[in-house]
Amino acid sequence: MNFGFSDEHDAIRDTLGRMLSDHATLAVAHECLEAANGFDSATWAALANGGWLGLAIAEDYGGSAMGAIEMAIVAEEIGRSLAAVPFGPVLGLATPAIQDLGTQSQRECLLPGIAEGRMIVTAALAEDGGSAPERVSAEVLQDRLSGRKSSVPFASDASFAIVAALDEGGTARLYLADISDPSVSLSALDAIDRTRSTSEIVFHDTPVELLPGSDPAAIRTLLDGAAVLAAFEQIGLAERALFLTRDYACERQAFGRQIGSFQAVKHRLADMFAKIELARSNAFFGAWALASGDERLSEAAAVARLAALDAVQFTTEESVQLHGGIGFTWAADPHLFLRRGWQLKAELGLADLWRERLLCNLADGQRAAN
């Protein structure tokens, strides 16, 4: 057993962390919050130049063919930076879908563009009932897609989307859609995290291409992998919110002392830390399961997701609280983390869905054992 990152991994983390802290400052996050479209294209371009977007893409398609562990590091650092970039939709969902489930020509046509940062392929899986294959109601008839996707991140910046829809036999599959096609209508939503432009998409007989490897099981596995990476993104975000609050508690004086010396404050910060570390432990197991293709991936993804959701919600809410009145203002930083936390929660489904995924999985496992 070796349950931690190596020195090489730490070096990767340092390099990326430095690059992100140069580009994606909290001042930039505030600007993105004010802008109509929050996409931070400069940071995305810098990530592409550094080779970070192609990290998990095969060398034949312009990537460096690294694995889930390295992607987990990227996810955590992007989460920490609060960069307004589409890590989860593009690298957590669309890229593995194309690479693992697509055709050779789909890979050739899309992966190099993703790695170079010149093409955004987003993921449009979720409908009102969530992202799981059994909740899909969009339909494809004779290679034409009709249906509504309720909340698609970065749709206005993307050229293509990977869309979940039912095939003619009623089975959930994944399709590639050109969302600049006139049959696609986008309406911008007021996302809680305005650094992350989000749209509702309606498809009317839109021409699409099947990703032939996709079926309900493959979609679930894809979501599990994305949930593991999202857990790292959430942990990075929560840890930054914790340290921001810690710094404030060391600086702010009341009753003649630093407020961090009061147990009411100190102990809450300790609780934040404990929830984050618990989430990190579960995320480690998830990263290992994803990297090694272990059959426990879905259980690992569910516990990683549940612990990360809990850590983020507690940390970001208490970060606002411990900042006092200033934490309640638009100009201060804590709400940036609160908003991004909710966005990451929404994009892969709320805790209820993952609790069910966990219990159904364990029940299946028990049945198999008996």
Place this chain on the structure above:
Amino acid sequence: MDFSDSPEEAAFRAKARDWLDANATRRNGSEKAQDHFMARDADEVARARNWQARKADAGWAGLTWPRAFGGRDANPIEQVIWNQEEGRYAVPPNVFLIGIGLVGPTIMIHGTEDQKTKFLARALTGEEIWCQLFSEPAAGSDLAGIRTRARREGDEWVISGQKVWTSGAHYSTHGILLARTDPQVPKHKGMTMFFVDMSDPAIETRPIRQISGNSSFNEVFIDDLRVPDSARLGGVSEGWKVALTTLMNERFSISVGRASGGARAEELIDLATRVERNGRPAIEDGEVRARIADFIARQRGLEFTSYRVMTSLSRGQAPGEEGSIGKLLLGKLRQEMGAFGMDLAGTSAGISAKAGDDMARWRNEYLTAPGNRIAGGSDEIQRTIIGERILGLPPEVRVDKDVAFSEL
């Protein structure tokens, strides 16, 4: 990052399993694993001694001890592999945990050659059972506030005072005792550690009954106990330093041992399948499902946290920040699961129990868990440690830090 056994670890596991197969009986499915380290009666103590002697004989005792002291020089991961494998067998409680996990390593660092020779081998073979006489009625979280006095008389020390919460004192043969030897200096500076023989008539041990109804710890009264100066562990006035070694090893023992302690959250799935809520199987109830899923996520997190600690230790690093959270989160989780198990079991049968039924099981969990939240540093102390040592927050105001103990 690799979650599976390395080839060396797999070989170690196979070897352990072979020996256990030949020397112990495998638990059947319904038998619970031995998850406590306290003996309930003299018979259990005798069986524990016998088992320990056989393990020592075959080289499976004190795994992480250096070979020079009869150990196996095993790394922490091998210790955990052994714990996992031994846990599959019906074996007596490990009443030697304090001797081998806490006292032994303290003697290795602070003891004289004579003391090492005298005590280490017999702790390993189980001939001698150790307890730790630290806490007192007025010194728990604030351990450095102890009042038990040791007064020097010629070549002897005369010790008087009272200890409390001493696990296993009623069947221990030996103990290490922290006493105040100089009240004229601030509290951390005037203490010294001693070895005591628990059979000495100057020591009286009275078991304390816990809220679970069991008795695993004791009050210990010490009335003019005379020990030679050779029974001093470490220097005069260096007791705090010695105690910190013991406490550090206690945390280590907890981090490699306890994550698997107590009930498994999956047991609640089984229970919820057998009982009803609102006229349906409880497992079909949304709230029941949500609670159980969250318990599983938290329990897995603690388990994986202990693997992170072991990874740090086996790389020769001090346990990192992750090590401090297991102790904080375990007791509360166990308490909540116990309460929920009672809620579930109680929907059909009320909250009275029959021997061996679900209510008895979960009520015992519930009434045992508060001990996890207090022993070895209360939740509140753990939060202060995390806040100050890990997060670097300003320390508590400590009004007694520079004042002579006698002036407090």
